[in-house]
Amino acid sequence: MLSRVADSLYWLSRYLERAEHTARLTSVYFDLILDQSSQLQQERYQLLLENLNMPIEADAIFEPDATLKLIVQDETNGNSIASCVMQARENARQVRERLSSETWTHINQLYLLMKRPYRQWRGQPQVYMHQLIQQIHLINGISHATMNHDEGWQFMQLGNYIERAMSILRLMSTQYLAINGRSPYREDYLDWIALLKSCTAFEAYCNVYTADLVPTHIAEFLLLNAEFPHSLHFSVNMMRNSLAQIGQITKSHRNQQLNRKVGRLQSSLQFSQIDEITDAGLAQFLQDIEAQCWDIHEAVYKVYISFPVAEELPM
Amino acid sequence: MVQPDLPSFFANYQLDEHFYDEMFTTTATPRPQYAALFKRLLELSPEALDQYQQAADNSFLHQGITFTVYGNEKGTERIFPYDLLPRIITNQEWQTIESGLKQRITALNLFLQDVYGDGRIIQDGIVPPELIYTSQHYRREMRGVQVPNGIYISVVGTDLVRIEDGSFAVLEDNLRVPSGVSYMLANRQVMKRIFPTLFGGYGVRPTDQYGQALLATLKALAPKHATDPVVVVLTPGVYNAAYFEHTFLARQMGVELVEGRDLLVHNNVVYMRTTAGLQRVDVIYRRIDDDFLDPLAFRPDSALGVSGLFNAYRAGNVSLANAIGTGVADDKAMYAYVPKIINYYLGEEAILPNIETYLLEDAAQRSYVLQNLDKLVVKAVGESGGYGMLIGPHSTQAEQKSFREQILANPRNYIAQPTLALSRAPCFIEGKIDSRHVDFRPYILYGDEVRIIPGGLTRVALKQGSLVVNSSQGGGSKDTWVLYE
Numbered sequence: 001m002l003s004r005v006a007d008s009l010y011w012l013s014r015y016l017e018r019a020e021h022t023a024r025l026t027s028v029y030f031d032l033i034l035d036q037s038s039q040l041q042q043e044r045y046q047l048l049l050e051n052l053n054m055p056i057e058a059d060a061i062f063e064p065d066a067t068l069k070l071i072v073q074d075e076t077n078g079n080s081i082a083s084c085v086m087q088a089r090e091n092a093r094q095v096r097e098r099l100s101s102e103t104w105t106h107i108n109q110l111y112l113l114m115k116r117p118y119r120q121w122r123g124q125p126q127v128y129m130h131q132l133i134q135q136i137h138l139i140n141g142i143s144h145a146t147m148n149h150d151e152g153w154q155f156m157q158l159g160n161y162i163e164r165a166m167s168i169l170r171l172m173s174t175q176y177l178a179i180n181g182r183s184p185y186r187e188d189y190l191d192w193i194a195l196l197k198s199c200t201a202f203e204a205y206c207n208v209y210t211a212d213l214v215p216t217h218i219a220e221f222l223l224l225n226a227e228f229p230h231s232l233h234f235s236v237n238m239m240r241n242s243l244a245q246i247g248q249i250t251k252s253h254r255n256q257q258l259n260r261k262v263g264r265l266q267s268s269l270q271f272s273q274i275d276e277i278t279d280a281g282l283a284q285f286l287q288d289i290e291a292q293c294w295d296i297h298e299a300v301y302k303v304y305i306s307f308p309v310a311e312e313l314p315m
Numbered sequence: 316m317v318q319p320d321l322p323s324f325f326a327n328y329q330l331d332e333h334f335y336d337e338m339f340t341t342t343a344t345p346r347p348q349y350a351a352l353f354k355r356l357l358e359l360s361p362e363a364l365d366q367y368q369q370a371a372d373n374s375f376l377h378q379g380i381t382f383t384v385y386g387n388e389k390g391t392e393r394i395f396p397y398d399l400l401p402r403i404i405t406n407q408e409w410q411t412i413e414s415g416l417k418q419r420i421t422a423l424n425l426f427l428q429d430v431y432g433d434g435r436i437i438q439d440g441i442v443p444p445e446l447i448y449t450s451q452h453y454r455r456e457m458r459g460v461q462v463p464n465g466i467y468i469s470v471v472g473t474d475l476v477r478i479e480d481g482s483f484a485v486l487e488d489n490l491r492v493p494s495g496v497s498y499m500l501a502n503r504q505v506m507k508r509i510f511p512t513l514f515g516g517y518g519v520r521p522t523d524q525y526g527q528a529l530l531a532t533l534k535a536l537a538p539k540h541a542t543d544p545v546v547v548v549l550t551p552g553v554y555n556a557a558y559f560e561h562t563f564l565a566r567q568m569g570v571e572l573v574e575g576r577d578l579l580v581h582n583n584v585v586y587m588r589t590t591a592g593l594q595r596v597d598v599i600y601r602r603i604d605d606d607f608l609d610p611l612a613f614r615p616d617s618a619l620g621v622s623g624l625f626n627a628y629r630a631g632n633v634s635l636a637n638a639i640g641t642g643v644a645d646d647k648a649m650y651a652y653v654p655k656i657i658n659y660y661l662g663e664e665a666i667l668p669n670i671e672t673y674l675l676e677d678a679a680q681r682s683y684v685l686q687n688l689d690k691l692v693v694k695a696v697g698e699s700g701g702y703g704m705l706i707g708p709h710s711t712q713a714e715q716k717s718f719r720e721q722i723l724a725n726p727r728n729y730i731a732q733p734t735l736a737l738s739r740a741p742c743f744i745e746g747k748i749d750s751r752h753v754d755f756r757p758y759i760l761y762g763d764e765v766r767i768i769p770g771g772l773t774r775v776a777l778k779q780g781s782l783v784v785n786s787s788q789g790g791g792s793k794d795t796w797v798l799y800e
Contacts, residue, residue: 097566250591304590
């Protein structure tokens with residue numbers, strides 16, 4: 001498969017996952033903001049934008065209209081839903097012959113949905129976010145069901161899960177640490193629920209730990225649970241699977257180092273215990289893992305996409 | 316003129332003796348090949364046809380079968396308007412078209428061999444040398460280059476028109492990178508879905524084999540070293556107006572769609588960069604103009620091409636379809652000489668006639684044309700897509716004045732032709748059936764033998780009275796049925 005095509009498929013999924021994550025977080029936070037006294041409102045807007053890696057002006061006073069527009073529609077904001085969807089579609093357009101027509105059609109529909117003017121949905125942002133999320137689920141399901149699970153599809157999986165792993169890490173290092181760090185407050189449970197909901201994890205968490213919200217349990221669930229698809233451990237397992245498949249299909253002889261990197265990351269999650277992690281410092285742990293994810297991303301590029309040509313030329 | 320003899324559905328149908336009508340004779344009776352379609356149309360309500368039209372449009376939109384229109388800030392994507400009613404060509408008409416095209420393509424290929432070889436046709440005084448050497452598509456670099464099988468033009472889309480007496484004539488030879496074949500195939504798919512029973516009973520020859528035929532043609536051009544040649548389609552990229560077609564053809568053939576940045580040349584061998592390392596490429600179906608192919612050989616500012624490609628080509632390590640420099644034979648001024656070219660190489664008269672053409676370099680012809688700018692069509696010789704064109708009867712004084720100045724400044728750059736009476740075909744327009752001008756572009760493949768897919772793209776000038784069928788200028792298209800009988 002052409003390196004450029006692999007690159008586009010990888011980013012197509014990363015941008016779709018990012019758009020979905022942004023939509024879900026927005027929906028969860030706007031829900032949360034409805035529920036409470038105004039005391040924490042500004043702090044929560046701030047947290048939302050930090051979680052999404054969006055530009056925040058110093059001493060900004062947040063209000064719903066401008067915040068929604070910034071998150072959803074602002075094309076100058078590279079992480080807005082509009083930017084992500086346009087990037088995803090642009091990448092899809094460049095590899096159209098590789099996608100099933102059904103997949104392409106639904107990416108196109110997502111784009112049309114995203115183009116809806118603000119006045120049409122400003123009254124019910126949650127409903128609109130939900131539609132966007134559903135459309136992305138549809139794309140994921142359709143590509144799963146209609147495309148060959150070949151090398152290209154594995155690159156899409158890889159992009160999807162590396163993006164997901166990074167979003168979980170970011171959520172943990174901003175939101176989790178912020179709630180955990182502040183002095184106890186009687187409505188804290190709302191923030192914990194919001195954190196779980198941001199990973200579609202609330203119900204799944206309750207199935208494992210009951211509705212008893214214990215911070216270390218939450219951390220354990222989101223970081224180390226191997227069965228839950230929005231956990232870090234699960235995402236890393238999927239990354240490793242996809243990389244193994246890609247290695248097999250391409251018969252690559254340059255990927256030993258990459259395999260070691262992802263294997264090491266996976267084992268460290270598999271054999272970790274949450275109390276050890278928190279004792280040694282959660283913030284440091286999250287930073288280390290994030291650095292490893294970046295390292296894997298770069299290694300993928302070095303092996304498969306922008307490898308030095310000179311090494312490959314016949315003598 | 317309104318036809319009292321036709322049912323109300325056709326109340327506004329224009330039918331007169333100045334233009335050949337594809338469906339009706341001058342007495343408003345349907346021609347035999349259209350009789351069954353006519354009967355079916357009378358059974359349908361305008362509402363039903365409207366629904367069909369919407370179903371067809373949606374099908375194109377959702378599949379993203381679009382082209383890009385330039386001129387405004389961002390290239391906007393539009394669907395290529397599709398007309399529901401098929402254009403029907405009888406087997407007998409097709410026989411003439413097919414043999415005429417074979418003859419023409421064979422002769423033009425011999426001409427290219429000669430122009431880039433010994434130049435006999437120039438020495439024999441049939442074609443003036445200055446016409447060749449001043450053509451902006453003549454490529455001096457191709458002198459003496461051996462092309463695979465001696466074939467320069469492997470993929471051709473010739474524009475035909477039907478004139479007043481009902482016969483077909485050639486309007487343009489497109490020998491560089493003709494487009495539109497994906498619409499021919501997509502139109503057919505939509506047609507089969509919308510009118511299955513009508514289509515099934517009509518005895519229409521299939522066109523679906525185009526992908527296989529194109530692949531076989533390209534493989535036939537492969538260099539000798541390649542036993543199982545690697546074929547790729549080279550596209551300028553996602554912003555090209557025909558990008559949809561490039562992806563479509565790559566998918567139909569099951570080959571990689573590459574951009575210039577995916578390829579590299581080392582020791583005169585072309586490779587593509589894949590996730591499994593570098594892979595050698597043997598045949599390139601390129602959808603990039605000569606000028607942009609190789610910044611080392613042609614335009615140095617081209618970011619679309621591949622450095623060193625021309626040397627790899629000249630060394631015989633990679634084949635290109637079409638060859639470089641074929642544009643010298645589809646120059647609009649060279650067009651006037653094609654009947655002579657056919658006669659020179661094949662000793663035959665042209666089966667498909669040319670349209671009368673005035674060469675503006677010739678003083679007598681030029682003065683005639685300048686006096687009659689309001690009646691003639693003037694075209695720039697190197698342009699295509701309906702750009703750089705003056706249609707006399709539909710032009711303003713100012714436009715004529717501007718063309719007059721341009722012609723006088725550079726007469727070699729222009730030709731003139733009489734305003735054509737393009738035939739008209741029935742179209743479904745705003746709830747009624749009306750007639751519109753059409754042309755016809757069949758697609759010809761030439762790898763080891765000449766293959767012509769029975770069908771083609773019928774382009775429609777959707778604006779009433781308009782003669783311009785190009786998609787960039789508000790044209791649409793319809794499915795074309797070539798019948799077994």
